[in-house]
Structure formats: structure tokens, C-alpha cells
Amino acid sequence: MFDSHVxxxxxxDSKASMKEVLDKSIEKGLQSICFTDHYxxxxxxxxxxxxxxxxxxFKKIDSLRDQYQDRIEVRAGxxxxxxxxxxxxxxxxxxxxPFDFILASVHSVDREDFFQGNFFDTRNQQxxxxxYFTELKQSITTYDHFQALGHTDVIKRYGGYAKPLPYTFxxxxxxxxxxxxxxxxxxxxxxxxxxxxxxxxxxxSTEILRDYFELGGEILTLGSDSHQSTGTxxxxxxxxxxxxxxxxxxxxSFKNQQPIFHRID
Ligand SMILES: [Zn+2]
Ligand SMILES: [Zn+2]
Numbered sequence: 423m424f425d426s427h428v429x430x431x432x433x434x435d436s437k438a439s440m441k442e443v444l445d446k447s448i449e450k451g452l453q454s455i456c457f458t459d460h461y462x463x464x465x466x467x468x469x470x471x472x473x474x475x476x477x478x479x480f481k482k483i484d485s486l487r488d489q490y491q492d493r494i495e496v497r498a499g500x501x502x503x504x505x506x507x508x509x510x511x512x513x514x515x516x517x518x519x520p521f522d523f524i525l526a527s528v529h530s531v532d533r534e535d536f537f538q539g540n541f542f543d544t545r546n547q548q549x550x551x552x553x554y555f556t557e558l559k560q561s562i563t564t565y566d567h568f569q570a571l572g573h574t575d576v577i578k579r580y581g582g583y584a585k586p587l588p589y590t591f592x593x594x595x596x597x598x599x600x601x602x603x604x605x606x607x608x609x610x611x612x613x614x615x616x617x618x619x620x621x622x623x624x625x626x627s628t629e630i631l632r633d634y635f636e637l638g639g640e641i642l643t644l645g646s647d648s649h650q651s652t653g654t655x656x657x658x659x660x661x662x663x664x665x666x667x668x669x670x671x672x673x674x675s676f677k678n679q680q681p682i683f684h685r686i687d
Contacts, residue, residue, distance in 0.1 A: 423451075423452050423453060423454075423644070423655055423658050423662075423684075424452070424453060424454040424456070424643075424644065424673075424675035424682075424684060425447070425452055425454070425455050425456065425644065425645060425646050425648070425654045425655050425658070426456045426458070426497075426499065426523060426525070426570075426611065426643040426644060426645045426675050426676065427456070427458050427499075427501070427525060427572065427611060427613060427643070427645020427646060427647045427648075428443060428455050428456060428457050428458060428645070428646065428647075428648050428654055429457070429458065429459055429460065429501075429647070429648060429649045430443055430457055430459060432457070432459040432474040432475075432478075432479055432482075433459040433460040433472075433474070433649070434460070434472055435460070435649055436459075436649040436650070437650075438648075438649065438650050438651040439651070440457060440482060440483070440486055440496075441486065442651035443455065443457075443648070443651045443654060444486060444490055444493075444494055444496065445651070446651045446652050446654065447494055447654045447655065448490075448493050448494050450654065450655050452494060452654060452655050453494065453495060454494065454495035454496075454497060454675060455494060455495070455496060455497065455654060456497035456498070456499040456522060456523050456675065456676070457479075457483060457496070457497070457498060457499055458499040458500055458501040458523065458525050458645070459474055459479065459500060459501065460472050460474075460501055460503065461473050461474065461500050461501065461502050461503065462502070462503025462529055462530070462535075463503065463508050463511060463512070464505065464507070464508060464530075464533055465503050465505075465529060465530045465533070465535045465539075466530065466533060466534070466535050466538075466539050467532075467533030467534060467539075472503070476515075476519065479498070480498060480519075480520070483496060483497075483498045497522040497523060497675075497676075497677060498520070498521055498522050498523075499521055499522055499523035499524065499525060499676070500516070500521055500523075500524055500525070501525045501527050501572060502516075502524060502525070502526050502527065502568065503527060503528070503529040503530060504526045504527065504528055504558075504561045504562075504565060504568075505528070505530055505531070505532075505533070505557070505561060506557060506560045506561050506564055506565075508565075509561070509564050509565035509567075512565070512567065513565070513567050516567060517567060520678070521679065522676055522677050522678060522679065523569055523570075523643075523675070523676035523677075523679065524567060524568040524569055524679065525568065525569070525570055525571075525572045525611065525643075525645075526561070526562065526565070526568035526570070526571055526572060527571070527572030527573060527576070528554065528557065528558045528561060528572075528576070529576075531553050531554055531557045532553070532557070536576075536577070536579075536580040536581070537580065541580075541581075542580065542581040542582070547581065547583050547587055548587065548591065550577060550581055551577055551587055551591065551592050552592070552595075554577040555577075555592055555595045555596060555599065556595065558571075558599060559595060559598060559599050559602070562599065562602060562603065562606075562608070563602065566606065568608065569608060569609060569641075569643075569676050569679055569681070570608060570609040570610055570611050570641065570643050570674075570676075571599075571603060571608065571609070571610045571611070572611055572613065572645075572647075573611065573613040573615070573616075573625035573626070573647065574596070574599070574610055574611075574625060574626040574630060575596075575625055575626045575627060575630060576613075576625055578616075578625075578627075579616070579625075589627065589629045589630070593629075593633070596630060596633070597633055597637065600630075600633060600634050600637050600639060601637055603639070604637055604638055604639050607641075608641065609639070609640075609641025609642055609643060609674060609681070610626065610634060610639065610641070610642060610643075611625075611642070611643040611644070611645045612624055612625075612626075612631065612642055612643070612644050612645070612661050612664075612665065612673070613625040613626075613645050613646075613647050614644070614645070614646050614647070614656055614657040614658065614660075614661050615645075615646065615647035615648075615656075617656075617657055618653070618656065624657070624661060624664070628664065628668070631664070631665070631668055632668055635668050635669050635670060640672075640674075641674045641681055642665065642670065642673050642674055643673065643674050643675060643676070644658060644661060644662075644673050644675075646658070662686050665686055666686050670686060671685065671686055672684055672685050672686055673686060
């Protein structure tokens with residue numbers, strides 16, 4: 423199996439070395455790991471960036487790729503924190519770099535981040551969802567240099583509400599986002615970390631995956647969003663079973679920013 427969303431200690435919120443991640447992933451029988459460490463510019467409106475040394479990153483991945491070539495395939499990806507005003511900067515930074523996979527995720531809206539910022543202080547639940555999906559749509563309308571959208575409905579995870587809003591509240595805009603992605607030849611990911619965070623579903627939820635299938639979406643990467651060496655491939659058998667039950671016959675991973683389709687047996 424191919425895990426396309428894995429963090430290492432190049433991300434500030436992970437302590438796992440790439441080597442530990444690879445060793446554990448081999449034990450689990452994974453065929454390929456794509457490291458996608460965080461790169462979030464201007465995420466909190468206080469001139470803070472969450473970045474890493476790109477040159478050191480490629481150097482490390484290249485050496486591990488050689489070292490592990492007979493045991494597991496190592497790919498170089500990145501998880502961008504997308505906001506509408508950052509597209510041009512990301513394009514300039516990354517257009518010539520040999521990433522296998524660029525995963526675009528939204529972690530902040532209007533320079534207020536969900537995790538520790540005050541995004542939820544000034545919005546009720548409905549407003550929070552509305553602002554998140556509106557900005558997400560704007561970001562992917564104006565930015566092209568990525569292959570898949572990360573954890574589409576991640577807003578459900580944050581804000582401390584008792585329950586997520588029902589899908590009917592945001593289905594219309596979400597379907598517009600899915601249509602736009604399909605038109606542009608981009609995919610979404612099935613991110614299995616929702617279960618780890620205590621939600622009852624993956625990101626995105628089953629009803630969104632169903633809509634994606636119905637709209638003709640074919641590119642779907644599988645990612646654990648693991649931040650620990652032991653977390654790769656988590657819930658993949660369950661995820662594949664779900665995809666199969668919805669009608670998907672394959673999932674995808676990316677190499678040189680081109681999709682590879684893996685049959686679901
Ligand atoms: Zn993320
Ligand atoms: Zn992530």
C-alpha cells in the first residue's frame with residue numbers, strides 16, 4: 423500500500439525521524455511512503471511561517487531513497503498550507519523543485535489558524551464552516567500547482583463543538599469544490615486521521631466521497647497524516663473497503679507529480 427501523507431521531524435509538530443518512519447512502515451508491509459511535511463506561510467497573521475529547509479529535505483530523502491531502495495519506495499512530497507494570497511509565493515518557491523507530490527491543505531482562513539488561533543472566537547459554527555469552504559474554493563480557483571486537496575472537511579475536527587454540522591449545510595459549496603477539482607484534473611485524499619482524532623469518520627466523510635464518485639472523481643490518494651513513526655498506513659484496510667463499497671476500483675499515488683493508479687482488490 424502507498425501512504426501519500428506522512429510527516430517527519432521536518433514538521434514542527436512531529437518528532438519522528440524519517441528513518442524511524444521508514445523502518446516501522448517496512449514492518450507494516452507498506453510499499454511506498456511519501457513524506458509531506460508542513461509548509462505554511464503566514465498562517466497566523468503575526469508574520470510567522472511554518473517552514474523547513476527544502477535543500478536539507480531533498481538531501482535527506484535522496485540519501486534514504488538510496489539506502490532503502492530494496493525495501494520501500496521513498497517519495498518527496500510537501501503539504502502546503504494554502505490561502506488565497508499565498509498562491510504566487512508558493513508557485514515561485516516550488517515550480518522548479520522535483521517534488522513527487524504537492525498536497526494542498528487549508529489550515530488557516532484569513533491568517534487565523536484553526537489549531538491555536540482565534541478563528542473560532544469570532545464565528546459561530548455555521549459561519550466557521552462557511553468561511554472555511556468559501557476560502558478553500560477561492561484558493562483552488564486561483565492556485566494550480568498541486569495534485570490533491572488535503573483533508574477536505576477538516577474544519578469538523580476543530581472548534582470544540584459537540585457535533586459537526588450535518589452535510590446538508592455545506593453540500594452545495596462542497597460539490598462546487600469537487601467539480602472544480604475534477605475539471606482541473608486534481609484529486610482529493612482520503613485521510614484516515616479522522617478516526618485518530620476521535621471523529622467517527624475519515625476526512626472527507628463517506629457522503630462526500632459518494633458525491634465525488636458520482637461527479638466522476640477518479641483521483642483519490644490515501645494518507646494516514648501520521649505524525650509518529652508508528653502511524654503510517656493506519657486504517658488503510660478499512661479505507662479501501664469503504665472505497666470499494668462506494669464503487670471506486672482504484673486509488674492513486676503520485677510520482678513526479680503524475681498519478682499512478684493502484685487497483686483495489
Ligand atoms: Zn493538514
Ligand atoms: Zn498533514
